[in-house]
Amino acid sequence: xxxxxxxxxxxxxxxxxxxxxxxxxxxxxxxxxxxxxxxxxxxxxxxxxxxxxxxxxxxxxxxxxxxxxxxxxxxxxxxxxxxxxxxxxxxxxxxxxxxxxxxxxxxxxxxxxxxxxxxxxxxxxxxxxxxxxxxxxxxxxxxxxxxxxxxxxxxxxxxxxxxxxxxxxxxxxxxxxxxxxxxxxxx
Numbered sequence: 001x002x003x004x005x006x007x008x009x010x011x012x013x014x015x016x017x018x019x020x021x022x023x024x025x026x027x028x029x030x031x032x033x034x035x036x037x038x039x040x041x042x043x044x045x046x047x048x049x050x051x052x053x054x055x056x057x058x059x060x061x062x063x064x065x066x067x068x069x070x071x072x073x074x075x076x077x078x079x080x081x082x083x084x085x086x087x088x089x090x091x092x093x094x095x096x097x098x099x100x101x102x103x104x105x106x107x108x109x110x111x112x113x114x115x116x117x118x119x120x121x122x123x124x125x126x127x128x129x130x131x132x133x134x135x136x137x138x139x140x141x142x143x144x145x146x147x148x149x150x151x152x153x154x155x156x157x158x159x160x161x162x163x164x165x166x167x168x169x170x171x172x173x174x175x176x177x178x179x180x181x182x183x184x185x186x187x
Contacts, residue, residue, distance in 0.1 A: 066099065066185045068162070075178040079168040086165035087180060093124055096147070096156040099185040103144045104164075109177040111138035116170035117178065121150050124158035132170070136178060144186070 001009075068089055077085035108115050120130040129152035131145055147156060164180055 068183045068185065072179055072181045075164065075166055075180065077166045077171065077176055077178070079171070079174045084165050084167050086163050088161055088163040089183065090161050091159040093158045093160065096159050096185055099147065099156075099187055101144050101146050101186040102162070102183075103142065103186050104183045105140050105142045105181045106133070106136050107140045107179045107181075108136040108138050109179070110173065113171065113173045113176050115166060115172070115176060115178060118163075118165045118167060118170065119145065120163045120165070121153055122160045122163075123153055123155055124160050125155060127153050127155070129153045140181075142182070 068091070073087050075085050075087050102119070106117060115136050117133040117136050118130050119133060120128060122128045129150035131149050133143060133145075147153070162183075164178075166176075166178060168174075
């Protein structure tokens with residue numbers, strides 16, 4: 001053993017600070033530093049890929065909807081004696097000025113009966129406007145009616161109610177059942 005080896009051995013035992021250890025520590029520091037940089041670059045790349053993927057996913061067509069009733073409702077009409085059957089939804093002065101379309105699903109239980117459904121909006125200013133849905137289908141079908149089709153409503157900011165009704169003169173038979181579901185407003 002020469003002097004240098006003895007010095008390193010004593011420094012390692014008493015001071016735990018030999019030059020080889022310092023060199024080894026520098027090597028470990030560089031290794032950890034490089035691993036850290038690689039990890040950061042990997043995470044940045046992964047984040048960029050995820051953001052890119054999610055922004056492409058958000059470009060798919062979508063609708064913003066306000067569900068009024070998403071439960072099935074039954075209009076059971078019987079025109080003996082003569083009367084109008086209606087399903088009325090109280091809107092409590094709901095502001096619909098940001099919405100453009102009424103959407104709902106409807107089904108007639110009797111495929112041989114031709115029934116027209118009357119849809120009527122009323123606002124807080126007592127303006128009323130109706131649209132007729134002719135020949136309701138015997139299988140579930142979704143309908144979308146633009147608010148522009150309700151021509152007598154000039155102010156959509158305070159809506160009182162919407163009603164769905166079957167009138168005697170708009171049904172071939174005196175008895176029947178219509179189902180309405182997923183009543184909502186679309187932007």
